[in-house]
Amino acid sequence: MTAPELRIRFLGGLGEIGRNAALISVDGQGVLVDFGVMFPKADMPGVDLVLPQLEALDDVELLGVFITHGHEDHIGGLPFLLARRHVPIWGSRTTLGFVRHRLDEYALGESELVALDDTGVVELGSFRVEAIPVTHSIPGALAYAVQTPAGLVLHTGDFKVDHTPLDGRHMGLARIAALGTNPGVRVLLSDSTNAEEEGWSPSEQMVGPALFDLFARFRDARITVACFSSHLHRIQQVAQLARAHGRRLALLGRSLQRNVSLGLELGLLDRDLFAHQVDAREVRERDPAQVCVLATGSQGERMAALHQLAFDPQRWFAVADHDVVVFSSDVIPGNESAVNLLVNQFTRLGATVVTSPRERVHVSGHAMREELALIVELARPEYFVPVHGEHRHLAAHAELARRTGVVRRGVILARDGAELVVGDDEAWLEETPWGEYLYVDGVVGDVSRGVLRERRDLSEEGVVVVSVTVSRDGRVIGEPQLTSVGWVHDERGDALLEEVCAVLLDALRAGPLADDDALRELIRQQVRLVIRERTKRRPLVVPMVTRVDGR
Numbered sequence: 001m002t003a004p005e006l007r008i009r010f011l012g013g014l015g016e017i018g019r020n021a022a023l024i025s026v027d028g029q030g031v032l033v034d035f036g037v038m039f040p041k042a043d044m045p046g047v048d049l050v051l052p053q054l055e056a057l058d059d060v061e062l063l064g065v066f067i068t069h070g071h072e073d074h075i076g077g078l079p080f081l082l083a084r085r086h087v088p089i090w091g092s093r094t095t096l097g098f099v100r101h102r103l104d105e106y107a108l109g110e111s112e113l114v115a116l117d118d119t120g121v122v123e124l125g126s127f128r129v130e131a132i133p134v135t136h137s138i139p140g141a142l143a144y145a146v147q148t149p150a151g152l153v154l155h156t157g158d159f160k161v162d163h164t165p166l167d168g169r170h171m172g173l174a175r176i177a178a179l180g181t182n183p184g185v186r187v188l189l190s191d192s193t194n195a196e197e198e199g200w201s202p203s204e205q206m207v208g209p210a211l212f213d214l215f216a217r218f219r220d221a222r223i224t225v226a227c228f229s230s231h232l233h234r235i236q237q238v239a240q241l242a243r244a245h246g247r248r249l250a251l252l253g254r255s256l257q258r259n260v261s262l263g264l265e266l267g268l269l270d271r272d273l274f275a276h277q278v279d280a281r282e283v284r285e286r287d288p289a290q291v292c293v294l295a296t297g298s299q300g301e302r303m304a305a306l307h308q309l310a311f312d313p314q315r316w317f318a319v320a321d322h323d324v325v326v327f328s329s330d331v332i333p334g335n336e337s338a339v340n341l342l343v344n345q346f347t348r349l350g351a352t353v354v355t356s357p358r359e360r361v362h363v364s365g366h367a368m369r370e371e372l373a374l375i376v377e378l379a380r381p382e383y384f385v386p387v388h389g390e391h392r393h394l395a396a397h398a399e400l401a402r403r404t405g406v407v408r409r410g411v412i413l414a415r416d417g418a419e420l421v422v423g424d425d426e427a428w429l430e431e432t433p434w435g436e437y438l439y440v441d442g443v444v445g446d447v448s449r450g451v452l453r454e455r456r457d458l459s460e461e462g463v464v465v466v467s468v469t470v471s472r473d474g475r476v477i478g479e480p481q482l483t484s485v486g487w488v489h490d491e492r493g494d495a496l497l498e499e500v501c502a503v504l505l506d507a508l509r510a511g512p513l514a515d516d517d518a519l520r521e522l523i524r525q526q527v528r529l530v531i532r533e534r535t536k537r538r539p540l541v542v543p544m545v546t547r548v549d550g551r
């Protein structure tokens with residue numbers, strides 16, 4: 001008898017960092033692992049968020065969503081998923097705390113959130129999902145072993161192998177090894193973010209001494225540490241140092257305050273350390289040597305605290321030469337210029353800026369090559385698929401997995417939208433339309449690709465509005481009126497518009513003017529043609545036709 005086919009749809013995160021989501025299904029029933037968002041890239045003007053395609057879930061009975069950890073690229077899409085269908089969500093208590101914050105912002109009403117402990121098991125339909133603890137840059141991260149009627153899928157989620165974790169919660173390496181032997185792993189999906197980095201990622205504990213050095217070196221300075229607001233272990237370390245050096249903490253940014261409350265509530269942060277805070281607005285009145293500021297926005301996000309601190313001296317305090325600003329984070333690919341802007345601005349204001357990796361004020365939360373190879377070796381999967389990374393990271397991880405020599409059947413390089421089908425003795429990829437981006441602009445699916453293209457043209461090439469008046473019987477009345485935005489404002493621009501106007505008028509007099517759509521298309525073509533010939537630009541052309549009862 002042949003076993004049913006195991007199918008895994010990769011809805012995001014393969015080929016880019018963000019919007020991680022994988023649908024694991026057998027016989028039309030499935031579970032999702034994560035449902036994240038991606039933040040828009042520079043070529044997506046006006047887009048708030050990018051989601052995995054929701055249509056990909058329509059033909060499967062979705063039994064539940066298993067969240068690996070509380071980072072946005074793993075949970076950010078949940079409000080949009082839940083707005084569409086009711087489905088229970090599992091995760092660690094910590095992860096669900098972050099999920100609840102996210103859901104509360106969207107007022108979705110009752111959602112079914114079910115907490116799993118570190119060795120929790122859930123039976124759902126023909127699936128049995130087991131949690132495995134992993135270490136990462138946020139507490140409470142889990143990997144999942146999804147046992148299906150067609151074999152076991154092991155999804156690592158984001159992880160690093162930290163042998164000296166701050167909270168003493170170790171990664172379940174022994175459990176992964178046990179699963180690798182019995183029942184054996186059919187498919188291993190593993191985090192590729194650092195697949196190009198040699199060696200072993202340093203423990204989170206390594207950051208403490210580096211920060212301690214800074215506090216000792218800059219005894220008289222006001223120290224501001226910027227990090228991810230979800231990195232509760234880092235926050236705890238900074239708070240410990242602040243107290244050890246007689247400094248009071250000030251928390252800048254709403255997400256930081258909210259996450260610290262969550263951390264206290266869950267017992268992840270030490271209450272004593274956060275008992276005596278300074279209000280952010282009182283920092284300016286304090287002796288710089290007696291405060292330590294924690295801020296969000298280390299990626300240069302425009303709305304975040306660090307950006308405001310850099311550019312708005314009225315908001316909290318004015319950064320000056322007695323300030324030290326520590327970026328306790330890596331730059332996520334794509335954020336380089338935004339971060340650089342901040343570093344330059346703080347430097348301009350006279351502050352000393354400390355960044356990683358020049359000083360070890362940050363360690364990555366993602367496994368490097370030795371750790372990645374270890375996981376492949378312990379799991380000894382039939383098939384290996386690298387996930388969570390840009391194409392180069394996936395390719396490096398695939399190559400590494402091949403080199404371990406323990407992947408029994410094959411290493412498969414998939415990308416967004418692909419569906420992996422695992423049959424009795426072979427596996428293959430099927431193309432689907434579900435790799436496409438789903439853009440969120442206030443409302444789900446508000447923005448089509450056409451709209452995006454228009455916005456891009458608008459921002460890069462400018463816009464020309466052409467209004468033409470024609471009589472009901474199709475004759476042009478007067479001259480076309482051309483207005484341009486984002487265009488050269490001098491005689492050359494005016495001369496060009498006049499030339500366009502003349503060419504257009506000729507075409508209008510010759511062409512069929514009965515149908516409005518045809519008329520608009522004619523205007524668009526003619527105007528574009530002349531402008532492109534003269535300037536090599538391709539502005540957005542907006543034709544406006546008015547029909548009047550003319551002579």
Ligand SMILES: [Zn+2]
Binds near residue numbers: 071073074158388
């Ligand atoms: Zn991630």
Ligand SMILES: [Zn+2]
Binds near residue numbers: 069071136158
């Ligand atoms: Zn993560």
